[in-house]
Amino acid sequence: xxxxxxxxxxxxxxxxxxxxxxxxxxxxxxxxxxxxxxxxxxxxxxxxxxxxxxxxxxxxxxxxxxxxxxxxxxxxxxxxxxxxxxxxxxxxxxxxxxxxxxxxxxxxxxxxxxxxxxxxxxxxxxxxxxxxxxxxxxxxxxxxxxxxxxxxxxxxxxxxxxxxxxxxxxxxxxxxxxxxxxxxxxxxxxxxxxxxxxxxxxxxxxxxxxxxxxxxxxxxxxxxxxxxxxxxxxxxxxxxxxxxxxxxxxxxxxxxxxxxxxxxxxxxxxxxxxxxxxxxxxxxxxxxxxxxxx
Amino acid sequence: xxxxxxxxxxxxxxxxxxxxxxxxxxxxxxxxxxxxxxxxxxxxxxxxxxxxxxxxxxxxxxxxxxxxxxxxxxxxxxxxxxxxxxxxxxxxxxxxxxxxxxxxxxxxxxxxxxxxxxxxxxxxxxxxxxxxxxxxxxxxxxxxxxxxxxxxxxxxxxxxxxxxxxxxxxxxxxxxxxxxxxxxxxxxxxxxxxxxxxxxxxxxxxxxxxxxxxxxxxxxxxxxxxxxxxxxxxxxxxxxxxxxxxxxxxxxxxxxxxxxxxxxxxxxxxxxxxxxxxxxxxxxxxxxxxxxxxxxxxxxxxxxxxxxxxxxxxxx
Amino acid sequence: xxxxxxxxxxxxxxxxxxxxxxxxxxxxxxxxxxxxxxxxxxxxxxxxxxxxxxxxxxxxxxxxxxxxxxxxxxxxxxxxxxxxxxxxxxxxxxxxxxxxxxxxxxxxxxxxxxxxxxxxxxxxxxxxxxxxxxxxxxxxxxxxxxxxxxxxxxxxxxxxxxxxxxxxxxxxxxxxxxxxxxxxxxxxxxxxxxxxxxxxxxxxxxxxxxxxxxxxxxxxxxxxxxxxxxxxxxxxxxxxxxxxxxxxxxxxxxxxxxxxxxxxxxxxxxxxxxxxxxxxxxxxxxxxxxxxxxxxxxxxxxxxxxxxxxxxxxxxxxxxxxxxxxxxxxxxxx
Numbered sequence: 001x002x003x004x005x006x007x008x009x010x011x012x013x014x015x016x017x018x019x020x021x022x023x024x025x026x027x028x029x030x031x032x033x034x035x036x037x038x039x040x041x042x043x044x045x046x047x048x049x050x051x052x053x054x055x056x057x058x059x060x061x062x063x064x065x066x067x068x069x070x071x072x073x074x075x076x077x078x079x080x081x082x083x084x085x086x087x088x089x090x091x092x093x094x095x096x097x098x099x100x101x102x103x104x105x106x107x108x109x110x111x112x113x114x115x116x117x118x119x120x121x122x123x124x125x126x127x128x129x130x131x132x133x134x135x136x137x138x139x140x141x142x143x144x145x146x147x148x149x150x151x152x153x154x155x156x157x158x159x160x161x162x163x164x165x166x167x168x169x170x171x172x173x174x175x176x177x178x179x180x181x182x183x184x185x186x187x188x189x190x191x192x193x194x195x196x197x198x199x200x201x202x203x204x205x206x207x208x209x210x211x212x213x214x215x216x217x218x219x220x221x222x223x224x225x226x227x228x229x230x231x232x233x234x235x236x237x238x239x240x241x242x243x244x245x246x247x248x249x250x251x252x253x254x255x256x257x258x259x260x261x262x263x264x265x266x267x268x269x270x271x272x273x274x275x276x277x278x279x280x281x282x283x284x285x286x287x288x289x290x291x292x293x294x
Numbered sequence: 295x296x297x298x299x300x301x302x303x304x305x306x307x308x309x310x311x312x313x314x315x316x317x318x319x320x321x322x323x324x325x326x327x328x329x330x331x332x333x334x335x336x337x338x339x340x341x342x343x344x345x346x347x348x349x350x351x352x353x354x355x356x357x358x359x360x361x362x363x364x365x366x367x368x369x370x371x372x373x374x375x376x377x378x379x380x381x382x383x384x385x386x387x388x389x390x391x392x393x394x395x396x397x398x399x400x401x402x403x404x405x406x407x408x409x410x411x412x413x414x415x416x417x418x419x420x421x422x423x424x425x426x427x428x429x430x431x432x433x434x435x436x437x438x439x440x441x442x443x444x445x446x447x448x449x450x451x452x453x454x455x456x457x458x459x460x461x462x463x464x465x466x467x468x469x470x471x472x473x474x475x476x477x478x479x480x481x482x483x484x485x486x487x488x489x490x491x492x493x494x495x496x497x498x499x500x501x502x503x504x505x506x507x508x509x510x511x512x513x514x515x516x517x518x519x520x521x522x523x524x525x526x527x528x529x530x531x532x533x534x535x536x537x538x539x540x541x542x543x544x545x546x547x548x549x550x551x552x553x554x555x556x557x558x559x560x561x562x563x564x565x566x567x568x569x570x571x572x573x574x575x576x577x578x579x580x581x582x583x584x585x586x587x588x589x590x591x592x593x594x595x596x597x598x599x600x601x602x603x604x605x606x607x608x609x610x
Numbered sequence: 611x612x613x614x615x616x617x618x619x620x621x622x623x624x625x626x627x628x629x630x631x632x633x634x635x636x637x638x639x640x641x642x643x644x645x646x647x648x649x650x651x652x653x654x655x656x657x658x659x660x661x662x663x664x665x666x667x668x669x670x671x672x673x674x675x676x677x678x679x680x681x682x683x684x685x686x687x688x689x690x691x692x693x694x695x696x697x698x699x700x701x702x703x704x705x706x707x708x709x710x711x712x713x714x715x716x717x718x719x720x721x722x723x724x725x726x727x728x729x730x731x732x733x734x735x736x737x738x739x740x741x742x743x744x745x746x747x748x749x750x751x752x753x754x755x756x757x758x759x760x761x762x763x764x765x766x767x768x769x770x771x772x773x774x775x776x777x778x779x780x781x782x783x784x785x786x787x788x789x790x791x792x793x794x795x796x797x798x799x800x801x802x803x804x805x806x807x808x809x810x811x812x813x814x815x816x817x818x819x820x821x822x823x824x825x826x827x828x829x830x831x832x833x834x835x836x837x838x839x840x841x842x843x844x845x846x847x848x849x850x851x852x853x854x855x856x857x858x859x860x861x862x863x864x865x866x867x868x869x870x871x872x873x874x875x876x877x878x879x880x881x882x883x884x885x886x887x888x889x890x891x892x893x894x895x896x897x898x899x900x901x902x903x904x905x906x907x908x909x910x911x912x913x914x915x916x917x918x919x920x921x922x923x924x925x926x927x928x929x930x931x932x933x934x935x936x937x938x939x940x941x942x943x944x
Contacts, residue, residue, distance in 0.1 A: 513667055514665060514708045525729075603720075
């Protein structure tokens with residue numbers, strides 16, 4: 001609307017009252033997300049030392065205790081193990097896998113994307129077509145196929161999850177690098193004789209950091225979710241190592257008699273994933289308002 | 295339009311080829327590779343294995359193996375299941391109905407409900423409805439689908455007894471309503487994610503359209519707000535959604551797998567999971583590649599649909 | 611006979627996070643039937659917002675419109691700003707029509723031209739769809755589009771910019787409005803096409819007897835097409851006159867500046883100096899005290915021009931100027 005835009009020279013780029021409110025609220029959600037994440041990380045790291053029960057302690061006399069009705073705050077499972085303790089220990093695993101997979105997939109995705117974006121030409125096309133092709137496989141199918149082929153361990157599952165999560169990062173980075181490559185500051189660096197590696201890592205990527213950070217944050221959410229899926233389906237983290245996903249798998253059997261065994265791990269996953277999503281969304285809004293189309 | 299379509303078909307064929315390369319690579323990288331099935335058979339000596347390997351062409355150069363495998367694939371020979379020696383493709387085929395039923399229902403729900411939420415959210419931007427819808431969508435996308443499935447089963451089957459806990463239909467029944475009855479819970483579970491995604495995209499598309507000049511022209515003509523919004527804005531906002539629908543296919547298939555698992559639904563996803571359990575590699579690879587092919591076909595259909603729907607492409 | 615359009619003290623304010631932006635600050639003018647009035651000004655002067663306010667097409671939230679816009683429809687006069695929504699819709703596209711600057715984006719790309727014109731007709735006339743399409747073809751012919759029947763089936767992207775603008779004009783004229791508001795309709799077009807469109811508008815106006823408010827920043831166009839001119843600056847009218855009078859005797863320094871900014875490309879013919887008006891259009895949220903133009907005016911007199919907002923003074927018959935020093939300015943420049 002060019003005429004209205006001309007009529008609001010000062011107001012044009014400033015959001016209206018309600019949009020600012022909304023941005024603040026979203027920031028509040030992002031802050032909430034960050035707080036919850038911090039609580040989760042601290043809780044899973046130090047919590048097990050603070051609560052009276054050990055996650056491995058089997059107490060058949062108090063099995064299937066419902067939450068709040070006995071000594072176990074969140075109840076106990078079929079072996080009498082304290083649910084809260086198990087949740088916290090499982091949280092360590094799930095969060096570790098989430099963060100590590102994010103780190104790996106972000107690094108790998110950035111490398112692929114930067115290479116494709118910077119060199120362009122046939123190399124870029126080949127790489128991006130490869131990314132497109134991998135994206136054709138439904139994530140969980142790919143995840144399961146890969147997970148089934150490896151010996152399940154925290155490390156291998158992390159690798160497998162990372163292997164299915166790098167593509168989006170690659171796309172984002174490729175787009176950014178390709179756009180920035182032809183900007184004056186990059187050309188100036190070239191003229192000065194800087195090596196390609198230097199240009200990519202010291203000039204281009206720092207300018208693309210915002211979308212990478214956003215993608216990485218959202219990737220943690222994704223990784224946690226994917227780990228839970230693969231563990232739930234039995235091909236991820238194997239018992240006795242607890243993860244939120246395999247706790248749910250265990251809980252399926254007792255759904256009608258002890259539903260809390262399923263509800264709490266699921267809530268934990270939802271809480272973690274939602275927090276990372278809120279944080280990532282808030283970051284996206286804060287770091288580059290132009291990306292905000294929602 | 296032909297040029298656009300030819301270009302899209304070309305792109306998809308290229309991707310199809312790369313998909314086949316990836317599938318082949320994964321097939322050969324599987325522990326034990328194509329010989330894994332024989333690892334468990336007692337009494338096979340190294341010489342026997344070597345002979346079998348030779349017969350299967352495994353000692354030929356990789357590109358040759360790929361070519362032979364690929365030609366077989368093109369002819370429809372995707373190997374045979376280890377479990378019952380049935381041709382992979384026909385086994386997949388027999389499970390497709392269940393999966394498609396789920397996917398199509400869920401997509402319909404997503405389009406109707408999601409569009410409504412997205413359009414209203416865009417029209418009443420920043421209202422309470424919009425805020426709740428946006429936050430709700432984000433939470434919905436964070437909930438593990440299988441957990442939601444368990445919750446739904448607990449609520450509607452175990453506690454309330456309204457819905458069956460799984461399966462395509464009740465044995466002995468099999469009427470249309472029975473099928474429908476069984477479809478509700480899994481479609482609802484799959485729908486959680488699809489509705490959330492669709493509503494967000496629809497809202498974004500609608501917002502973009504609402505600010506365009508031709509909407510202002512429509513108002514200047516004296517059209518009622520309803521006509522402006524639905525006859526002009528929504529109509530144009532739906533166009534890019536066709537492409538989005540195609541792009542959502544992988545997510546839809548993934549979600550279907552999870553829903554099928556939780557609801558013991560006899561679809562392709564569950565077949566995949568079972569096959570992995572049985573180490574039925576031909577089946578696993580077959581389904582993996584089939585799913586990618588489905589995605590590509592779906593995208594092609596979406597491209598075709600878009601080309602037909604947008605007069606700027608249809609008539610150039 | 612009362613005027614067709616009587617605008618009284620129109621004020622339009624936008625609410626942004628940084629405060630209130632006054633886009634239109636008390637604009638008053640009237641328009642007779644059959645007249646063509648040009649609304650001239652730079653970007654940000656408030657000319658487009660004025661026209662949108664008349665049509666009540668300003669955004670619904672964050673925008674305040676005050677004042678009165680009296681429109682005479684036949685015998686009755688009503689205040690457009692006070693009309694209920696339904697009544698206003700009956701006016702839009704029917705009694706008052708508007709065409710816009712960008713023909714490329716002002717038409718819906720997925721509907722045929724015929725459909726869009728017919729829609730404008732069917733909205734206000736109870737006729738059949740076939741009859742509406744017939745009328746649409748007639749209108750396309752009227753605006754000089756060859757093979758009008760065939761063009762009905764065309765989509766906007768099949769047409770050139772000039773043709774699209776003609777189609778927009780056809781659509782605007784479809785219900786025979788008493789007033790046409792043209793917001794810079796030729797700015798986005800090539801010069802030769804511009805001339806054709808102006809010619810078309812003049813012809814149509816003679817034929818239908820409608821009044822036209824023509825918004826532009828191009829003084830050449832003003833000379834071509836207007837009977838009367840109103841110059842706007844910082845949301846107010848600063849000068850108003852018959853077109854010839856304005857060009858011959860511009861009274862307000864801003865107008866003089868505008869006229870002098872038009873380069874004289876005919877060499878040797880009483881060569882004037884090419885002068886740009888120094889400075890920039892003021893920020894609407896921080897308008898200068900007194901006369902809004904004074905920071906850029908070479909006739910500025912401290913204590914006088916920045917003391918209070920000048921009223922519109924009558925300089926000659928039918929000529930108004932918002933300048934306290936217009937007499938001195940006239941004698942200096944003479």
